[in-house]
Amino acid sequence: xxxxxxxxxxPHVDPRPVPASLIDGLRVRFGDRxxxxxxxxxxxxxxxxxxxxxxxxxxxxxxxTTDVSDAVRLAAEHAVPVIAYGTGSSLEGHLLAVQGGxxxxxxxxxxxxxxxxxxxxxxxxxxxxxEQLNREIRDTGLFFPIDPGANASLGGxxxxxxxxxxxxRYGTMRENVLALEVVTASGEVIxxxxxxxxxxxxxxxxxxxxxxxxxxxxxxxxxxxxxxxPEAVSAAICHFPDEGAAVATTIQLIQLxxxxxxxxxxxxxxxxxxxxxxKLALREATMLLMEFxxxxxxxxxxxxxxxxxxxxxxxxxxxxxxxxxxxxxLWAARHQAYFAAMTMHPGCRTVTTDTCVPISQLADCVVxxxxxxxxxxxxxxxxxHVGDGNFHIAYLVNPDRPEERDRAEALNExxxxxxxxxxxxxxxxxxxxxxxQGFLVDETGAGTVEMMRLLKRALDPKNxxxxxxxxxx
Amino acid sequence: xxxxxxxxxxPHVDPRPVPASLIDGLRVRFGDRxxxxxxxxxxxxxxxxxxxxxxxxxxxxxxxTTDVSDAVRLAAEHAVPVIAYGTGSSLEGHLLAVQGGxxxxxxxxxxxxxxxxxxxxxxxxxxxxxEQLNREIRDTGLFFPIDPGANASLGGxxxxxxxxxxxxRYGTMRENVLALEVVTASGEVIxxxxxxxxxxxxxxxxxxxxxxxxxxxxxxxxxxxxxxxPEAVSAAICHFPDEGAAVATTIQLIQLxxxxxxxxxxxxxxxxxxxxxxKLALREATMLLMEFxxxxxxxxxxxxxxxxxxxxxxxxxxxxxxxxxxxxxLWAARHQAYFAAMTMHPGCRTVTTDTCVPISQLADCVVxxxxxxxxxxxxxxxxxHVGDGNFHIAYLVNPDRPEERDRAEALNExxxxxxxxxxxxxxxxxxxxxxxQGFLVDETGAGTVEMMRLLKRALDPKNxxxxxxxxxx
Numbered sequence: 001x002x003x004x005x006x007x008x009x010x011p012h013v014d015p016r017p018v019p020a021s022l023i024d025g026l027r028v029r030f031g032d033r034x035x036x037x038x039x040x041x042x043x044x045x046x047x048x049x050x051x052x053x054x055x056x057x058x059x060x061x062x063x064x065t066t067d068v069s070d071a072v073r074l075a076a077e078h079a080v081p082v083i084a085y086g087t088g089s090s091l092e093g094h095l096l097a098v099q100g101g102x103x104x105x106x107x108x109x110x111x112x113x114x115x116x117x118x119x120x121x122x123x124x125x126x127x128x129x130x131e132q133l134n135r136e137i138r139d140t141g142l143f144f145p146i147d148p149g150a151n152a153s154l155g156g157x158x159x160x161x162x163x164x165x166x167x168x169r170y171g172t173m174r175e176n177v178l179a180l181e182v183v184t185a186s187g188e189v190i191x192x193x194x195x196x197x198x199x200x201x202x203x204x205x206x207x208x209x210x211x212x213x214x215x216x217x218x219x220x221x222x223x224x225x226x227x228x229x230p231e232a233v234s235a236a237i238c239h240f241p242d243e244g245a246a247v248a249t250t251i252q253l254i255q256l257x258x259x260x261x262x263x264x265x266x267x268x269x270x271x272x273x274x275x276x277x278x279k280l281a282l283r284e285a286t287m288l289l290m291e292f293x294x295x296x297x298x299x300x301x302x303x304x305x306x307x308x309x310x311x312x313x314x315x316x317x318x319x320x321x322x323x324x325x326x327x328x329x330l331w332a333a334r335h336q337a338y339f340a341a342m343t344m345h346p347g348c349r350t351v352t353t354d355t356c357v358p359i360s361q362l363a364d365c366v367v368x369x370x371x372x373x374x375x376x377x378x379x380x381x382x383x384x385h386v387g388d389g390n391f392h393i394a395y396l397v398n399p400d401r402p403e404e405r406d407r408a409e410a411l412n413e414x415x416x417x418x419x420x421x422x423x424x425x426x427x428x429x430x431x432x433x434x435x436x437q438g439f440l441v442d443e444t445g446a447g448t449v450e451m452m453r454l455l456k457r458a459l460d461p462k463n464x465x466x467x468x469x470x471x472x473x
Numbered sequence: 474x475x476x477x478x479x480x481x482x483x484p485h486v487d488p489r490p491v492p493a494s495l496i497d498g499l500r501v502r503f504g505d506r507x508x509x510x511x512x513x514x515x516x517x518x519x520x521x522x523x524x525x526x527x528x529x530x531x532x533x534x535x536x537x538t539t540d541v542s543d544a545v546r547l548a549a550e551h552a553v554p555v556i557a558y559g560t561g562s563s564l565e566g567h568l569l570a571v572q573g574g575x576x577x578x579x580x581x582x583x584x585x586x587x588x589x590x591x592x593x594x595x596x597x598x599x600x601x602x603x604e605q606l607n608r609e610i611r612d613t614g615l616f617f618p619i620d621p622g623a624n625a626s627l628g629g630x631x632x633x634x635x636x637x638x639x640x641x642r643y644g645t646m647r648e649n650v651l652a653l654e655v656v657t658a659s660g661e662v663i664x665x666x667x668x669x670x671x672x673x674x675x676x677x678x679x680x681x682x683x684x685x686x687x688x689x690x691x692x693x694x695x696x697x698x699x700x701x702x703p704e705a706v707s708a709a710i711c712h713f714p715d716e717g718a719a720v721a722t723t724i725q726l727i728q729l730x731x732x733x734x735x736x737x738x739x740x741x742x743x744x745x746x747x748x749x750x751x752k753l754a755l756r757e758a759t760m761l762l763m764e765f766x767x768x769x770x771x772x773x774x775x776x777x778x779x780x781x782x783x784x785x786x787x788x789x790x791x792x793x794x795x796x797x798x799x800x801x802x803l804w805a806a807r808h809q810a811y812f813a814a815m816t817m818h819p820g821c822r823t824v825t826t827d828t829c830v831p832i833s834q835l836a837d838c839v840v841x842x843x844x845x846x847x848x849x850x851x852x853x854x855x856x857x858h859v860g861d862g863n864f865h866i867a868y869l870v871n872p873d874r875p876e877e878r879d880r881a882e883a884l885n886e887x888x889x890x891x892x893x894x895x896x897x898x899x900x901x902x903x904x905x906x907x908x909x910q911g912f913l914v915d916e917t918g919a920g921t922v923e924m925m926r927l928l929k930r931a932l933d934p935k936n937x938x939x940x941x942x943x944x945x946x
Binding site for chain 2: 116118119120121160161162163167171174184188189190191192194195196197198199200202203204205207208210211212216227228230251254255256259294295297298301354356357358359360388389390419420423424426427428429430431432436439440443444445447449451452454455457458459471
């Protein structure tokens, strides 16, 4: 886990006072589910970002929508911030109590409320994690594809508009959240969306809440799309002479409309880290890790096409993983890349970029980022959901050497500005949080951010919902 | 085209005064592109809905974003409504100037601004129609799949969150609009979204604008996803003993994950209308009209699966249309069903439902709607994008017989309430407009509509952007 990183990168706002009367009110309502313990508060004041811990004043362990509603209502009376907390795996400082306040831990809201196999839908409480969901619905023959690296909570994944390795085929949380139950800034409980696959009924509040990082409401129920487990699944790895060749292969696949389910880039550094961490023996060279879903015939056909295109770009050593065990091992290794790299560099912290660019620009962006990192002499690795145009270059920095931190931030800045210049975004799936507020303005323009502020003020006039995230207010 | 229908179904609000100084200002700025002619105003005060014409006070023919921005700015100074107008094909009264004001005709903004085949993207002005777009990009090997019945403008399609026959495979405007340029209520020009396929950069303003029916901003540019033309396409029709059997087939296809591209239900009445209008000789019985996209092998495999499932449900007379000409003829006929039915009932107007329900509920909903219409003795037909759970039962009513109108409205009410009761929506793709404002409250709850109102007030404090649509304010 990352510990403290540059406070100079965090906007400074004085914490708001939390009156004793609020704490008293919460204690009456929640009893020993209210915690003021330092260790509990510290745990809730951090995430996987490189920011220093900013503990909340108190933590309430919510077990129901009514709990969330009552806690928000009490906090609202005193204009005190509330920050929803799932598993603590976000990467942009979303959970830090930069203005103080109450952390609403929803991890105990971990019930799968309704599985509707015939409608390919499930409704869950926000604390259910993605792995738990897939475990519990295994018997239905369905699965939920969105898989950020961590075993995140589905409420948190909705709040950050998360995606992962399957997005190229199945979309992100944007496409896969069908409906929500949300507690508003006044503690009211509302519902957005229905169980219908599509709707033109008024403003798309579901998608306004998805990605709003807890700043517009607290998510208390999530209705998600499920998918039939594919009849056939096959994973493959293929090595390339360099990142450019691997990405060129990807670009061609996407342009041809090959319905590939996963298409992940790992540079040689990432493969090395994954090898050591997961005790694999992959060749330590630039690699695409792919997966194909469909009927047996369709999977075979896709694989054939991919192999041909990869060969044209110098791809070699095409290897198949057809058993579920082999596949699981490969994908588990891929998901652990972040921690694997940190294990290789003990004491280091990770500064991760998250740009997403139009697919035609991806090779240039990846190659330039790689070159700059090499020139800067910082340990780094690249993993990418390249089918989407999204890649992460991560820099490992020694927190005792501020110049490394500065170099990483300077590299990050170049990666982001290059992405924005070619029509891309500063964040494909991690969110804005604390770190990218300036980039958001660069990307969208001040007028667009001002529109976001207008929406925030309208729905949260006291600015109590995860204040200080996405933009200063 | 429909003419006048029940004014008692329209919320009454007095038109706001349009001061002579505004008209003067518009004339100075726009010259003869400002029209006060009655015929022009009448044309802009109607759509394909069964509502009586409500002409705007003036029409401005906009040719650029700056035109739109300047017109909105002038209108805002006088708190006068503005209503964007594309092709006039909406179905829920969206274009009616119920509070008076200025119609901003954007049909001359019909340029395709940028085609990026390598990124599978296109940026268009809002007046480009869906057919024009597909015509102009034909050489790229790409297509844009969203196809409401009418040859609507892409700005209008974004504003109503339209879909059509391809949504089961390719999604709706919700999934296919990647970015927008929007003129705000103050006349400012902002951009939402980027050219990246996914993003977690702040609030999803793109999807807030998509489906907002012109009430939050005027769309002046739309960036859309394109798709590679499938290598193989095959269409098929299959007849069924009744609607229940056709829908049961559809449900099973969806639950199995067959990647069908189009799956349309036509009841016998719809087939009859289509036969007469398009001079076809289809058997006049309940029918599924389907299309399969993919590689030749994948299309063959899908077709085989569908044929087997259909047979289990009594489907027979499977017929193939493999040439582009045959397919085009069938789909053109399908798209003309609305007009075909009106041609069969001269002088009648159409009251169309647009419910969308969870797929498991679809058979019950379709069968009940059919039975009720038969019992009521009203001419009717059913067409449905049944792969999405969306179907339209349309009632043809004689405007000189108010009791028919009332019966149609009573039937509509039952269809909608049944959809809402089983977790569906009152509108899958047509929007709320004027007619469904009560249904919106029934569907989402008063608290949710109040949240929509808060957003509207925040972005349009003078209530000038298509006021009176979606909800009263």
